[in-house]
Amino acid sequence: MLDRLAISLFALSLAACSQEAAQPQELPDEPLPTVAEMPGPADGVYPSMMRSTASIIGDEGTEIGTANLLGGPNGILLRVEIAPGGLTPGWHGLHLHMVGDCSDIGTFKASGGHVGMIEGGHGLLNPKGPESGDIPNIWAGADGAAGYEAFTTLTQMSDLTDADGSAILIHEGEDDHMSQPIGGAGARVACGVIK
Template sequence: MLDRFAIGLFALSLAACSQEAAQPQELPAEPLPTPAEMPGPDEGVYPSMMQSSISIIGAEGSEIGTGNLIGGPNGLLIRVEIAPGGLTPGWHGLHLHAVGDCSDVGTFKLSGGHVGKVEGGHGLLNPKGPEGGDIPNIWAAADGSAGYEAFTTLTKMSDLQDEDGSALLIHEGEDDAMTQPIGGAGARVACGVIK
């Protein structure tokens, strides 16, 4: 009889504990502000707007275009302009690389791997990724010129302006957003150090 009583008492105490655990946590006295209530440019409050300019060189070592990066509170705005004749027409993979070195003109291997490299995680469509350096492809027109603007939340300016800097790389072909390690984009044909 005592055993049944002890088991019943134990079951009751477990039920009481589980009831306590299921109670919602108490909310703060004042609710968090909505985005509309947050201060912004109208009130003189701006994001850090860290900027970086890029001179993009081609496989021959001459400048073929420029880039500009602006750091915002939720990511990074990237703008690239390539002059006529700078690229072959069509799609090209575009990535952010971990080392700010384009001195090995023609191969650009000194720029290292992608920012935020994840083994087996390359590609914007990859369930194991994406990596911080993955950004959408760039399209070059029939005359080899290109204009590009994209926003990424995968990395931030402080990640790019670390001790060894970083680089923006353009590949000879398009990145399929899945294939390892660079989406099948082929050789590196242009490079720009992010300053």
């Protein structure tokens, strides 16, 4: 009981000391601008955005499409275009992987695991996740072509352009966003090094 009282008094004295040391900041004489007064795209002012691209190769080593990534203040806008015949028709898992290496054509294991990998945390619907590299599935039409755009707030461009780079991977099947470790999406069928 006495120990709890001593700890409580010590914590209160620390809080009082920290409050005494803080000095109020002086407000500027002129009022701050409102949101409507701030310059924006109509005024030629844009946020500083990083851009990256990836040439996506299929499991035979030929280019089947491209990915363009645009970093914004709150995440990444991702656009993928796959040429006719590039994928089998239907849904495919799409993930960001932690190593920018697609040299092992056909397996694409050199790209490592997902960006921000969490043991047992894969999946956009997983209460233990999601991982930073989790992205919604991509749909390929009857001709194997796909056009896709998504925005993710789970990662930033600086995470993807670190020393060992990163890669965008497409899987043979759909990601169920819950099963471990890749949502049951199957083999890696396409890979692009993000540059």
